[in-house]
Amino acid sequence: MDSSPTKYVYCNDLPSVAYATRILALSPVLIIDCEGRNIGGLDGALSLMCIGTEKAEYIFVFDVLALKPFKFRLMPLFCVLANSAVKKVMWDCRNDFLEILSEYNVMLTSILDLQLAEIQARTAVNKEKDFQRIQRFSWGSRAVPLRTIKQNQELFLGVHRLQGMDACIRKANLPTTGKDPQVVAMHKAVGSAIWLDRPLPPNLLAYAAHDIEMIAMLYEHFKTNSWITSANELLLVAQSMRYAYSLFYQGRVADNDVFGPCAVLPLDVLSESRGPHFQCHGCHRMQSLSCYSVRKQGKKPQARSNICRTCQIKALLKETKYPIIWVAV
Ligand SMILES: [Zn+2]
Incomplete structure (x- = not known):
């Protein structure tokens, strides 16, 4: 040492x-x-x-x-x-x-x-499976019970927990x-x-x-x-x-802002998003439709959540209720 x-x-x-x-x-x-x-x-x-x-x-x-x-x-x-x-x-x-x-x-x-x-190394080198990605949300401070994550699988799709x-x-x-x-x-x-x-x-x-x-x-x-x-x-x-x-549009946030710092990797960072972008009412970031919860009719998206999935997860981790409003797309 x-x-x-x-x-x-x-x-x-x-x-x-x-x-x-x-x-x-x-x-x-x-x-x-x-x-x-x-x-x-x-x-x-x-x-x-x-x-x-x-x-x-x-x-x-x-x-x-x-x-x-x-x-x-x-x-x-x-x-x-x-x-x-x-x-x-x-x-x-x-x-x-x-x-x-x-x-x-x-x-x-x-x-x-x-x-x-x-x-990136978690999957590319260490061959972590998807259940291990999910498990990381159920450990440490601001943990979410695995049961809750499993009930909200679409919400957590492709979202990673950050490590210090x-x-x-x-x-x-x-x-x-x-x-x-x-x-x-x-x-x-x-x-x-x-x-x-x-x-x-x-x-x-x-x-x-x-x-x-x-x-x-x-x-x-x-x-x-x-x-x-x-x-x-x-x-x-x-x-x-x-x-x-990724924080450019959100800028400085108050310490108690539910959409402020939290150990969750924003979406549209690991991969480049294509198609139209929509502004999140939480973090104010422009993100592709895949970063939101989406209501579909058949295969066609009808509406998206007003806040992105990362922001919804932040609210969940911080045990803060935030009303989801559906916005037509
Ligand atoms: Zn957001």
């Missing part, structure tokens, strides 16, 4: 940013992860943008607050982030993608999201300490606003940098185990970009 302290460069002025940009611009693969207050939430604010080289040989921790006065001089770094020839490896990119867009008006390109690679990074590291038996339990406990006790404190305590900076190390380790592990190969990488990038944009 590697418990040596994570080495990183703290970038809070222009010379350190220039140094970081020179190194990062030479790396064809970047590992990216952000920290902040309630990221993706109504009062979301970025604190740190952490970027590492492919194997985390270098880790740069950009202090978003300290760099605010120099925002317009960070253009060379933004060019690296927007360069589609540079792969950005992330774990659940959705909120970081939106926060970086909101703070810097920069759209990350060529994202490879390891959370999606893990889902820590769980993935544990299952992979990677020789690394997971997230610092002290910081995790602090998070729980006082909330994520601690990320906006300055100066940031060294253990928070180390925690942020260690996430980059863990994502880099997972990336290596996924490649070694053929979860990511030259054959599926392009598809994974296309899926990851759909994943990144």
Whole structure:
């Protein structure tokens, strides 16, 4: 188990940013992860943008607050982030993608999201059967009884449960300490606003940098185990970009929003949808008809549910009643 302290460069002025940009611009693969207050939430604010080289040989921790006065001089770094020839490896990119867009008006390109690679590997490599996909909804927090799932098979069709990074590291038996339990406990006790404190305590900076190390380790592990190969990488990038944009129309949500964060993979991410798209009244995302509950007459669809199946499942997991209204199609 590697418990040596994570080495990183703290970038809070222009010379350190220039140094970081020179190194990062030479790396064809970047590992990216952000920290902040309630990221993706109504009062979301970025604190740190952490970027590492492919194997985390270098880790740069950009202090978003300290760099605010120099925002317009960070253009060379933004060019690296927007360069589609540079792969950005992330774990659940959705909120970081939106926060970086909101703070810097920069759209990350060529994202490879390891959370999606893990889902793909369940069937492609580990040969999981469909009942195992369903079973995942009946475990852990916000579980649904298997009986309920079986009674709503059409609702759960093709829907996947997400797995967190820590769980993935544990299952992979990677020789690394997971997230610092002290910081995790602090998070729980006082909330994520601690990320906006300055100066940031060294253990928070180390925690942020260690996430980059863990994502880099997972990336290596996924490649070694053929979860990511030259054959599926392009598809994974296309899926990851759909994943990144999946919260685009919903934007920031209140903590108690029933359609807010929940460990369910949105539909129309793993596969590209064809035909007309309809807006969900829950997540506001435009999705194909297959993402909704559909009433048919014969084979012809007559009406769809006002909220997509993912949103219906979120309501179910959160034990919240939400009226389904049928909309003619
Ligand atoms: Zn929805």
